[in-house]
Amino acid sequence: MTPPAALLRDPTALLPRLAAASSHLRALHAHLLVSGRLASPSHLAAFLASLASSTYHLSYARLLLPPRPATLLAHNALLRALARGPRPGLAFAAFCDLPLPPDHYSLNFLVRAATALAASAAEERSAASSGVDARLVPVSAHGAAVRWGHAADPHVQSGVVSMYAALGDAAAARAAFAEIACPDVVCVTAMLGALAAGGDVDAARDVFDGMPRxxxxxxxxxxxxxxxxxxxxxxxxxxxxxxxxxxxxxxxxxxxxxxxxxxxxxxxxxxxxxxxxxxxxxxxxxxxxxxxxxxxxxxxxxxxxxxxxxxxxxRNVYTWTGAVSGLAMNGMGTECLDLFKRMENAGIQPNGVTFVAVLRGCSMAGLVDEGRACFDSMKDKHGVDPWLEHYGCMVDLYGRAGRLEDAVNFINAMPVKPHEGVWGALLNASRIHNNVELGKYALDKLLAIESENDAAHVLLSNIYAESQNWNGVNRVRGMMKAKGVKKVPGWSAIEVDGKVHEFFVGGKSHPRYKEIELMLAEMNQRLRLQGYNANTKEVLFDIEEEEKEGAISMHSEKLALAFGLIALPEGMEIRIVKNLRVCRDCHDYTKLVSKVFNREIIMRDRNRFHHFKGGACSCRDYW
DNA sequence: ATAGGGTTAG
Known part of the structure; x- marks a missing residue:
């Protein structure tokens, strides 16, 4: 990557390698030299910037810096390029080497470099990317702005606020903002963004509402x-x-x-x-x-x-990952893998997020060996270190496919301590394959890490329910009560004429509830003729009613489904979005509705899509 | 002659 020291001493020796890397830069350099334009600060600055945008050419760019510049322009151009480049930490070294006091431009570029560094550290989950302490970088950039007397420059001010935002430090952003005597619209927006990025949108809204313009x-x-x-x-x-x-x-x-x-x-x-x-x-x-x-x-x-x-x-890595993930969500595992291969062939470097998507795609479609190969290729072929999420995906991949032993072996062989996602995947696999013992084991492990995970409790309860173990169900219910674990209330949403209607479990507040109730009765009747019996195995215990069948029929997706049948014209597919996973009974129910009412139903649950048609679901009852 | 706030994938 970095040229050897000998080359740095003699820049002309770099030229052949420069040529190998990009002949047009060499030609440009020669042209600028011969025409004498390299003496012009603006041309030099532009050329430096183009060189510095590649780490390889950087050392060469430094050699071109005028030794005793009358102006900061060329240095600032280099700072700017470094700040925008792949290794923004280098801007700090360049800043320290400035032969003149920095101006407000220099400080601005330094702050941008710090922002980029903070952002990449947050993204990579490792602070060591440039050998600079990512938490100290923003403070020192801010400090440098004060030290050199440019802290009152509006560009620097807004930059500092958004720098702290990129670091995820809303308090520091607030403190920096409080120092600004007359914040302009840009600074206020930066502050608003910092609050929103920190998750405090209501505070952001207050700022927004208070803006004069x-x-x-x-x-x-x-x-x-x-x-x-x-x-x-x-x-x-x-x-x-x-x-x-x-x-x-x-x-x-x-x-x-x-x-x-x-x-x-x-x-x-x-x-x-x-x-x-x-x-x-x-x-x-x-x-x-x-x-x-x-x-x-x-x-x-x-x-x-x-x-x-x-x-x-x-298309960039976001585009490809988005598409791969879209196919995965919709259960199109083979297509998902094919697209991933196309991505590789297109020379787009996949990252951790991409692998989460492919592994999930494989998992949904039961492509165990393919998923395993992807996992192995992460580090070997792409240099991406697996995250805990990826280990969780692998446990899910083995577990869903019924290879519970492989899943357990995989966990035991993990080089890092399993997190709640890994045990959660094992727990879910135990539910799918009715393995009570393994489910208990997984929940114990999970609760040792995160004792108030509502979804985990529900999963275990469902495992007990599947095997008609009502004592077990009650025990889990008691555990939740004792610990004060609240189940997230389920909701389903459906869009009609551009308006999104939301339904909650057992909710009766919809203006057309009377019609919905009638439709539910009709649905139940017609489904029963087809041999439907409410599956009371997976009773979610958010409902206290005695009558299990009645309780189940009030799950939010059923309400949304009934409303869809009423409100959407015949022949139009019904699309439902819900916040939790579909329960077994609602899934069976929806399959039947798709057949009996001859409707295509597309349901997005917490994890994936179910495309129901003619009594079957695209998930092949595997979710 | 160089600079600011807002946007994409799990």
Whole structure:
């Protein structure tokens, strides 16, 4: 990577290697030298910037710096390139080597470098990427701004606030913001973004509401803040207000709106955005295209997602990962693997997130050997260190396929301590394959790490219920009561005419509840004629009613399903999004409804899609 | 002559 010291002493010796790397840079250098333009600070700065954008050419770029510059321009250009480059930590070294006192530009680039460093440290989960302590970097950049008297520069100020935000330190961002005498709209937006990034969207909203002037970026920041914490409904409501306020709607906003639609499974709204893009002749950028792929995937329309994907001129790792993940979610394991291979062939380096997606795809489709090969290739072929999530995926892969022994052996062979996700995967596998002993074992391990995991308790209870062990069910219920573990209430959502209706377990608050009740009665009757019997095995104990069948029929997806049958025209598929996993009974029930009512039903649960048609489900009853 | 806030995958 870095050229040997001998080459650094004699830059001309670098030229052949430079040529091998990129002949056009060498030609450009020669041209600039001969024409005398390298003496011009702006040309030199531009050339330095282009050199410094590659780590390989960096040392060469440094040699071109004028020894006694009359201006900081060339140095600042180098700082800027380093800050934007793959190793932003290098900007710190360059900053220390400045032969002149830094100006407000230099400080700005230093702060940007610190931001990039903080962001990459957060992403990589390791602070050692540049040999600089990632937690000290922002403080020292901020300190340098104060030390050199540029802390009052508005560009530096907003940079410092968003730097602390990138580090995830909202308190430090607040403190820095409090120091600003007259924060302008940019600084306020940076503060708003810092609060939102820290998860405190309500505080962000207060800042937003208090702004004397809001430009489109401020609107975007607030909308994105809601999306960030999953409050997509409020995001869309704010987007409506934004349009009412006459703010300019651009790409960034629409990306956030698409993400909100994806979260909610709001296909109509998502399609509306897509139509808007087309009617305005907007170019589908990588980001926008990725958001579209994600939206269609999360609404269960894989075909359109892939059409958008194939039509994109440029795709990055986000785009590919989004598409791979979309196929995985929809249970298309083979297609998912094929796309992953295409990604490899296209020379796009997969990362940890990509592997989570492929492994999940393999797991959903029961492709055990293929998944194992992917896992092994992570480190060997791609240099990606497995995260705990990947180990969890592997346990899931073996476990779902019924290879419980392999799953246990895999856990025992793990080089790191298993986390709750690993035991959770084993617990779920025990449920699928009715292994009470293993389930108890997994839950014990899990509770030792995280004693209040509601989903884990529910899983164990379901294992007991499957084997008619009502004492076991009661025991788990008692454990939850004693520990105060609350089950997350289930909800299902369905979009009708662009409006998303939400149903909660046993909820009767919908304005059309009377009709829904009638429809439920009709459904139950027609299903019973087909031999349906409420499956009372997996009774979730959020319902205290005695009558088990009655309780089960009130699960939120059934309410949503009944409403869909009433409110959506015949022949139109019913799309339901729910926050938890579908229970066995609702799954059986929905399969039958798809047959008896001759409706296609697409249900997104916490983990994946179920495409019901003609009495069968795309998950092949394997989830 | 160089610079700021908002956008994509689990």
């Amino acid at each position: 809001r430009d489109h970026v401020a609107w975007n920041a607030m909308i994105a803040g809601y999306v960030h914490v999953g409050r997509s409904r409020e995001a869309l409501r704010l987007f409506d207000k934004m349009q009412g306020a006459g703010a300019a709607v651009g790409e960034a906003t629409l990306v956030s709106v698409l993400t909100a639609c994806a979260q909610m499974g709001a296909l109509d709204r998502g399609k509306w955005v897509h139509g808007l893009l087309r009617s305005h002749g907007m170019r589908i950028s990588v980001t926008l295209g990725t958001a579209l792929v994600d939206m269609y995937s999360k609404c269960g329309v894989v075909v359109t997602a892939m059409e958008v994907f194939e039509g994109m001129g440029e």
